[in-house]
Amino acid sequence: GNSVTQMEGPVTLSEEAFLTINCTYTATGYPSLFWYVQYPGEGLQLLLKATKADDKGSNKGFEATYRKETTSFHLEKGSVQVSDSAVYFCALKVSYRRALTFGSGTRLQVQP
Amino acid sequence: DVKVTQSSRYLVKRTGEKVFLECVQDMDHENMFWYRQDPGLGLRLIYFSYDVKMKEKGDIPEGYSVSREKKERFSLILESASTNQTSMYLCASSPPGQGTTGELFFGEGSRLTVL
Numbered sequence: 131g132n133s134v135t136q137m138e139g140p141v142t143l144s145e146e147a148f149l150t151i152n153c154t155y156t157a158t159g160y161p162s163l164f165w166y167v168q169y170p171g172e173g174l175q176l177l178l179k180a181t182k183a184d185d186k187g188s189n190k191g192f193e194a195t196y197r198k199e200t201t202s203f204h205l206e207k208g209s210v211q212v213s214d215s216a217v218y219f220c221a222l223k224v225s226y227r228r229a230l231t232f233g234s235g236t237r238l239q240v241q242p
Numbered sequence: 243d244v245k246v247t248q249s250s251r252y253l254v255k256r257t258g259e260k261v262f263l264e265c266v267q268d269m270d271h272e273n274m275f276w277y278r279q280d281p282g283l284g285l286r287l288i289y290f291s292y293d294v295k296m297k298e299k300g301d302i303p304e305g306y307s308v309s310r311e312k313k314e315r316f317s318l319i320l321e322s323a324s325t326n327q328t329s330m331y332l333c334a335s336s337p338p339g340q341g342t343t344g345e346l347f348f349g350e351g352s353r354l355t356v357l
Contacts, residue, residue: 232286
């Protein structure tokens, strides 16, 4: 079946540090890949996405590149801020299924 | 702006009670979904609907049912609540025919506690 594996958290960083959150996937076919973010007390919102191999999604200083050879979609940001503290979910969608499959989420805590 | 509204942010119910969680979207989306979110398990799909009165089971449908009488409204029903259904419930919607992107739009969530 389809699945998404994320690194366990929490990830604790100091402000302006470099961020990487690892995400790998297993899927039949060629999925679209997503990163969603959930700020405290809120629902999930789309952060970025990529629909085919070697695509790079980017938004708000975050980036992730769709790597088919390593089945990965790692999230990166060059300099995190306290306001980036949230839970980050990696997800995939295959064309034959309407719903997204989500990873377990990674909590990021950024300290001033 | 896209809007998915869940009627209750916080609910406390007793074991055995019937519970209704309501979700309304204003985007004319065909697809609507109910997920539950638990620490360490991420989001798991309970049910989804791709049209009025049409529904399909997700990965963890046991103990739940759904209703979609109007396009904009999708209800999750716990026929007899149990303590293991204490969780955060997230509603989402998406339009059809987005090719392979399939972006979901989420509500703010309903945190249910069953005592």
